[in-house]
Amino acid sequence: MIRPCYLVVDREYSGSISTRKLVIETAKFNVITAYSAAEAVETLACFPGCAGAVIDAAVDDIHCDELVQKLKAIKPTLTVIAITGHDRVCEAADHQLVSFEPAKLLELLKQLDEAACKRIEAREQQLHSEGR
Numbered sequence: 001m002i003r004p005c006y007l008v009v010d011r012e013y014s015g016s017i018s019t020r021k022l023v024i025e026t027a028k029f030n031v032i033t034a035y036s037a038a039e040a041v042e043t044l045a046c047f048p049g050c051a052g053a054v055i056d057a058a059v060d061d062i063h064c065d066e067l068v069q070k071l072k073a074i075k076p077t078l079t080v081i082a083i084t085g086h087d088r089v090c091e092a093a094d095h096q097l098v099s100f101e102p103a104k105l106l107e108l109l110k111q112l113d114e115a116a117c118k119r120i121e122a123r124e125q126q127l128h129s130e131g132r
């Protein structure tokens with residue numbers, strides 16, 4: 001089973017990792033993390049198989065709309081979700097989440113790839129029935 005992989009573009013803080021990465025991994029999706037827009041572009045160029053990108057619109061080395069354009073230049077079919085808050089917008093993104101609530105992000109990701117979620121849930125049930 002191939003699980004969807006998401007590129008998470010998050011702001012970097014000393015001594016911490018991306019909480020969005022951890023949240024997305026709880027849904028058993030794969031995650032590659034970039035801590036700047038420039039790193040996100042380089043990373044997607046190396047790993048173009050990503051199903052989508054989750055971008056913190058506050059990453060400030062380039063504007064979110066420009067980042068989306070650069071990512072889509074590498075992979076036009078990439079689904080981009082921007083976490084915008086109330087003070088920023090990212091019109092180039094396919095989806096904007098004006099919320100930092102992890103449950104809302106997971107709900108959106110599951111809506112975007114229902115087939116993968118069903119496969120993951122079936123695998124979970126299989127593991128549970130096998131006692132693993």
